Amino acid sequence: MILIPVIDLMHGQVVRAVRGDRQSYRPIVSTLCEGSDPVEVARALCAHCDSNRLYAADLDALTGGTAQAEVLRRILQAMPELEFWVDAGFADADAALQLRERIGSEAxxxxxxxxxxxxxxxxxxxRCFAGRDGGRERGVLSxxxxxxxxxxxxGCWELPQLWPSRVIVMTLERVGADAGPDLATLREVQERSPGTKLVGAGGIRHAADLDAARDAGAYAWLVASALHxxxxxxxxx
Structure with a gap:
């Protein structure tokens, strides 16, 4: 099982996600590092997970504001080996391209x-998944x-023929809720597209949950609260 650590970014700092209720998020308090600076939290999470992959939810963008391109760029510059998965509420392929342009060469x-x-x-x-860039998928569907x-x-759920090779199964009410992973939905998605690499999100409480997720067919899982x-x-x- 691959662990992909997660940071939720709001107004330039890392916050704690609870049940997808984005208006109530507060600055992160973690056993892994001091404070809520995005670079410091990103480094601590990746070191703990021995990971060069990090997922970021840009909550400013997801709640209708402007994506935090400067913060994202700073993390990329500080971590030159990082593969950075970024969710900034993209409505279309052009929005994703515009954020890449704002980030610059690190994108x-x-x-x-x-x-x-x-x-x-x-x-x-x-459009989002029609092309390839150097043989690598341009993105991941959530x-x-x-x-x-x-x-x-x-209608993305009903169009597995358009899915990329990696798909996240995101159950928002389980994020930060210590409710256990949503394995039933994971299996449902797996039945729709058996060859897709599935990444779960939300609900991980302890190592036994990761074992159960792996046995259910997950390729990787997004984790934050259990790490902090x-x-x-x-x-x-």
């Missing part, structure tokens, strides 16, 4: 997260749901 290490809650149409789903309801104006709280030991390779 070649950004993997754009195309989230079903934000994408505006089926045509844009096809299939989002909250409280049993799909967040999916474009010291409930997952450091990864040793």
């Amino acid at each position: 070649d290490r950004v993997v754009t997260i195309i989230a079903s809650e934000s994408l505006r149409s089926r045509d844009e789903l096809a 299939l989002d749901r909250r409280d049993g309801q799909r967040l999916d104006p474009a 709280d010291g409930r997952l030991p450091p990864v040793r390779r």
Whole structure:
């Protein structure tokens, strides 16, 4: 099981995500580092997970504001080996391209997260994943749901023929809630597209949850709270 640490960025600092209720997020308090500076938290998380991959949710952009390009660039500059997965509420392929342009030369290490809650149409789903860049997928699709309801104006859940090779299964009410991973939805998505690499998100409490997620077919899992709280030991390779 691959652990992908997560930072939620709001107004230039890392905050703690709880059940997807973005208006109530507060600056992170972590056992891994002091303060909520994005670079320091990113370094601490990646070191703990022995990971060169990091996921960032830009909450300014996701709540209708401007993406934090300067903060994202600063993290990339501080961590030259990083593969940076970024969700900034992209409604279409052009929005993802515009953020890359704002980040500048470091953006070649950004993997754009195309989230079903934000994408505006089926045509844009096809556009986002139609091309390849040096043989590497341009992005990752996130299939989002909250409280049993799909967040999916474009109908992404029903279009597995348009999915990229990696798909996130995001259950927002389990984020930061210590409720356990949503393995039923993971299996549902796996049945729709058996060859897709699935990345789970939300609910991890301890190492046994990761074992159960792996057995259910997850390729990787997005994790934050269990890391900050010291409930997952450091990864040793």
